[in-house]
Amino acid sequence: MDKLRIRGGNPLRGHIPISGAKNASLPMLAAALLTSEPVRLSNVPRLRDVHTMLAVLQALGAEATFCGASDVAVCAQDIHTLKAPYDLVKTMRASFLVLGPLLARFQHVEVSLPGGCAIGTRPIDQHLKALEALGASIELNEGYVTANIDGRLQGAVIDLDIATVTGTQNALMAATLADGESTIVNAAREPEIQALADMLIAMGADIDGAGTDVISIKGCETLHGCTRHLMPDRIEAGTFLIAGAATQGSVHIDGGCHEWLEAPLAKLRQAGADITLDDDMIHLDMHGRRPKATDIRTATYPGVPTDLQAQFLALNCVAEGTSRVIETIFENRFMHVPELARLGADIESDGTTATVRGVKQLHGANIMATDLRASSCLVIGGLAARGETIVDRVYHLDRGYERIEAKLTAVGADIQRFNA
Ligand code: EPU
16 A cells, blocks of 8 residues: 655745646536537546546446546547446545436436545535426435436526535536526535536536526536636645645745635735745745644635645644634544644644644654545645654545645655555
């Protein structure tokens, strides 16, 4: 099993390129199921989750492959099964994104229930509520969701109880092929929803309001192929900025995502980072200073994303002062706390609140990744610690960070992957 060996203590210094956004690529790959024509996506990151989504599309009968370093071609002309099997869905919850497109185009779909995951129970009731509002009849049988519709889905008001990201994406994709007008109320506003809507518009859909909490869709009978370039990964960018701050370094992030990082950048400024923006670059400089403790409360966009909570918590571990980190999106997203404690961090967690008393120095230790973002926070802990840290189960990291060791090595980190 792959592990990472980190010899910490080097401040990160230099340029870090940002890959295409994982959480934009997954719904956009699923959206290719809405048309029989070819779809081509560029700037797609080579991540385990992307390969899983390609495997799901292939299992359904679509052609879906990388055809260049970061270009993916999908053609869903010959779909030969409408069943997304447990073996694939269990490895990645986002596989559930095929539900809306398949139902809208083929009037029938069976998708395995994704089940709980490490960070919480993560129900799918809002996805089902949205499709039922569009007229689908839904049954749960032997661990599968089966959805059917006679004829086309019917435009409707979809009033979500929770502003769910992938739930909004499933509803949006389904509504593009519905008969008549739909409105998604209390829609999630994350930039990845806007990216999906822009792709659907390029395929011929009529959508207004994506990026706000009310999205209007005028359904159409068919959609056509398109070519899209993926937005940069704002969570990857945020992770490297926090790593730069935790190591008292100076990093320059290429990729043009500062417009989506306002809340995290404000927190980094509070932590003492000198941040400047120009064109597509974010420059962060700690001027060799120790970060200051900064309270964090996660929120839906445009707040501090839950996907950066663990990384901010790691930053607070080496900061001057005491901070509180409150997780409001997922009920079990503090599994990195005991691992950071192995590095010498002083954290008390109670439910969804962690109180972090910053220590001057963390010390290397053997630690274990438990989920994707927890893994990146452990890497940050290891980079900031004195001595050697071994991070186990880095397959979690490979789900969402492309070439992370290479990118960190290029800015001065001492980090190697090995197999043991
Ligand atoms: N929820 C429900 N019912 C539903 C759907 C969601 O109760 O039907 C709850 C969830 O349990 C959670 C909250 O609503 O408490 C928000 O979850 P959401 O549905 O928005 O999360 P998601 O769509 O499953 C996406 C990202 C996650 C990210 C969250 C929150 C993708 C593929 N995944 O998940 O990304 O944490 O939104 O921003 O876009 C990651 O990249 O590491 C990751 C976990």
